Amino acid sequence: MSANAATPVSERTRAAWQSGWWRRAVAIPSPNCSARPPGIIVSLVVLHSISLPPGSYGGDAIERLFTNRLDWNAHPYYQSIRDLRVSAHFVIRRDGKLLQFVSCDQRAWHAGVSTWRGRDNCNDYSIGVELEGLEGQTFEPAQYAALVTLLRSLARRHRALQIVGHEHVAPARKHDPGAGFDWALLASLLRWRAARIPFASRSSNDAVDARESAL
Numbered sequence: 001m002s003a004n005a006a007t008p009v010s011e012r013t014r015a016a017w018q019s020g021w022w023r024r025a026v027a028i029p030s031p032n033c034s035a036r037p038p039g040i041i042v043s044l045v046v047l048h049s050i051s052l053p054p055g056s057y058g059g060d061a062i063e064r065l066f067t068n069r070l071d072w073n074a075h076p077y078y079q080s081i082r083d084l085r086v087s088a089h090f091v092i093r094r095d096g097k098l099l100q101f102v103s104c105d106q107r108a109w110h111a112g113v114s115t116w117r118g119r120d121n122c123n124d125y126s127i128g129v130e131l132e133g134l135e136g137q138t139f140e141p142a143q144y145a146a147l148v149t150l151l152r153s154l155a156r157r158h159r160a161l162q163i164v165g166h167e168h169v170a171p172a173r174k175h176d177p178g179a180g181f182d183w184a185l186l187a188s189l190l191r192w193r194a195a196r197i198p199f200a201s202r203s204s205n206d207a208v209d210a211r212e213s214a215l
């Protein structure tokens, strides 16, 4: 354990969070959550992309989906996700606005069947962050800025977090956030140890591991 990992959470960090809810996010509580396993240490952030319908930005369909209020008949695409009960801890809008749906002390339902470095059920020990966007497309500077601010605060509360994509923990099923997400930019903005953002470098051993495990 590093000296940093043993540092207690500061008063300032404690004040910024209330039972796992971040004061800087707009809280929209979702019923789609459950308790984390007892004693679990949150050690992972899973990044996703979402837009509803796909490619349409700025509406309220994401909030509605995550709070079970989406009208499945409002768009033909919604038939393909009908009755889905999902959530993420956070959503970052195209303009950088941050919404929170589930307390970080609770388990949100974002990753599904998933594995990271031999550990199944990533929802148990991860925080899910959805970037409003389209899988494979690029994301806005305001979204990276909001994400970095969020990750820095999360890292003060949850030590030794690693940041990966949904595509990395469920490679056979999922492809978000996709090639348009700039992992190297995130790494340059965060300036964390490389091991904490394993996909920022294409030549990293972690990327090789992920490719092999996806075969």
Ligand SMILES: [Zn+2]
Residues within 6 Å of the ligand: 047, 048, 049, 110, 166, 174, 176
């Ligand atoms: Zn996803």
